[in-house]
Amino acid sequence: xxxVEQNSGPLSVPEGAIASLNxxxxxxxxxxxxWYRQYSGKSPELIMFIYSNGDKEDGRFTAQLNKASQYxxxxxxxxxxSDSATYLCAVRGxxxxxxxxSGTQLTVLP
Amino acid sequence: xxxxxxxxxxxVAKRGQDxxxxxxxxxxxxxxxxxxxxxxxxxxxxxxxxxxxxxDKSGLPSDRFFAERPEGSxxxxxxxxTQQEDSAVYLCASSPRQGPIxxxxxxxxSGTRLTVV
Numbered sequence: 368x369x370x371v372e373q374n375s376g377p378l379s380v381p382e383g384a385i386a387s388l389n390x391x392x393x394x395x396x397x398x399x400x401x402w403y404r405q406y407s408g409k410s411p412e413l414i415m416f417i418y419s420n421g422d423k424e425d426g427r428f429t430a431q432l433n434k435a436s437q438y439x440x441x442x443x444x445x446x447x448x449s450d451s452a453t454y455l456c457a458v459r460g461x462x463x464x465x466x467x468x469s470g471t472q473l474t475v476l477p
Numbered sequence: 478x479x480x481x482x483x484x485x486x487x488x489v490a491k492r493g494q495d496x497x498x499x500x501x502x503x504x505x506x507x508x509x510x511x512x513x514x515x516x517x518x519x520x521x522x523x524x525x526x527x528x529x530x531x532x533d534k535s536g537l538p539s540d541r542f543f544a545e546r547p548e549g550s551x552x553x554x555x556x557x558x559t560q561q562e563d564s565a566v567y568l569c570a571s572s573p574r575q576g577p578i579x580x581x582x583x584x585x586x587s588g589t590r591l592t593v594v
Binding site: 371375401409410411412413416455457462463464465466467468469470 | 508510512517518519520521522525527532533536568582583584585586587588
């Protein structure tokens with residue numbers, strides 16, 4: 368079992384819809400959680416982080432964390448074609464480095 | 478610099494050749510990480526530096542991989558006797574020391590795409 372699991376997709380949503388991306392992790396000691404966006408051929412860019420249970424909103428993005436269920440999600444409201452990318456979930460435990468999932472490929476259809 | 482700079486952007490190496498990949502982190506960032514990203518996969522951790530000290534090299538896949546950061550700034554990842562399975566994008570990331578540790582995210586460089594033929 369991988370430490371960080373994501374559905375690989377592809378996930379397709381129509382423009383203007385809500386895209387929901389999910390991630391589970393195995394290390395109960397994990398402390399902070401990150402979502403990165405990676406366009407094809409580009410490097411990952413940080414879009415959100417969360418470390419407390421509940422929701423955290425930033426513009427069209429909402430990260431949700433449930434430590435009891437070891438589950439973190441990212442919601443993208445009013446999805447745009449420019450949101451089409453691979454979304455990487457990353458988790459930090461006691462070590463300094465982040466552990467990444469394999470990513471979910473999102474396509475927003477015009 | 479304004480961002481994390483990596484060079485070369487692309488590298489083609491013949492199997493058995495040694496390669497050196499360079500990373501210039503954001504000025505003042507004390508933490509530097511190297512990751513390997515295979516096609517269709519997420520980044521996999523290789524090694525971590527805090528200033529010039531290599532604090533974790535648990536992700537280096539074999540003793541053919543070596544990283545250094547002698548002056549606590551620029552880092553070099555060296556791969557000796559390259560093999561086809563080394564073909565991947567090598568990403569460097571840096572992180573500042575300020576703020577709560579739980580809020581640290583990385584800033585990635587553009588990566589070096591290594592192809593071993």
